[in-house]
Amino acid sequence: MATDGAGPDGSELSEGLGAVARTARGFELLEFQDRYGTPCSLQASSLAEHEKPGTSAVWLGPDDAAPKVLASEARGLGVDTAERTGWVPYPIPPGVSLTTRMHLDREQVAALILHLQRWLDNDSFAAPNLHIYSAAMQPATDFTDSNMEPPYRKRYTPGQMLRCECCNRKHPARDVVVQCYYDGWRFWCAPERGCKHPRLIEAKRRREFRNRSRGQKKRWAVVRHNA
Numbered sequence: 001m002a003t004d005g006a007g008p009d010g011s012e013l014s015e016g017l018g019a020v021a022r023t024a025r026g027f028e029l030l031e032f033q034d035r036y037g038t039p040c041s042l043q044a045s046s047l048a049e050h051e052k053p054g055t056s057a058v059w060l061g062p063d064d065a066a067p068k069v070l071a072s073e074a075r076g077l078g079v080d081t082a083e084r085t086g087w088v089p090y091p092i093p094p095g096v097s098l099t100t101r102m103h104l105d106r107e108q109v110a111a112l113i114l115h116l117q118r119w120l121d122n123d124s125f126a127a128p129n130l131h132i133y134s135a136a137m138q139p140a141t142d143f144t145d146s147n148m149e150p151p152y153r154k155r156y157t158p159g160q161m162l163r164c165e166c167c168n169r170k171h172p173a174r175d176v177v178v179q180c181y182y183d184g185w186r187f188w189c190a191p192e193r194g195c196k197h198p199r200l201i202e203a204k205r206r207r208e209f210r211n212r213s214r215g216q217k218k219r220w221a222v223v224r225h226n227a
Ligand SMILES: [Zn+2]
Pocket: 164, 165, 166, 167, 168, 169, 188, 189, 194, 195, 196
């Protein structure tokens, strides 16, 4: 994970969010402020699904909901204030609970990291669009997914209807080819079947491959590494 490196202003980001402290009960605690100066924290949860304390989940987010009310509406909501404009604190009765921090288990943390890293690398939470010709086309009636460990062989019966990416229509497996990616299978009309004609496919393939930049290939390699 690339957490090191210079920030936009040249500052080093390798220090992270600050020094790691501990709560009174011994759980790790990282206190920081968000972009607007709101006090936030990352804290190891006492949730004990895993045996080692503090490794099952984390709390992340603002420490305090800091509810406010428009000064102009404060009186109507029972808040006594001399302010006439802007926001004034809205006192919450002791018996009222507000959720501020997220409680994330290990799987959710991993997923969040993935989305945030994609955003840093590619400006998007989503995986970059996979190039449709970067995985081999195999007949849907007999293909092998080599992304799986061990490789997984699948044979659809020739009459099985499969929805194709190219035309968003279902076609029988005998007329369909499949590409296997790490995140799923993509079905396409086979050449000269369904909506496809081989000359059109080849022309598009050549055009798309030419247009594929070195940067695109590099980004894809990074994401695949992180995934
Ligand atoms: Zn089609």
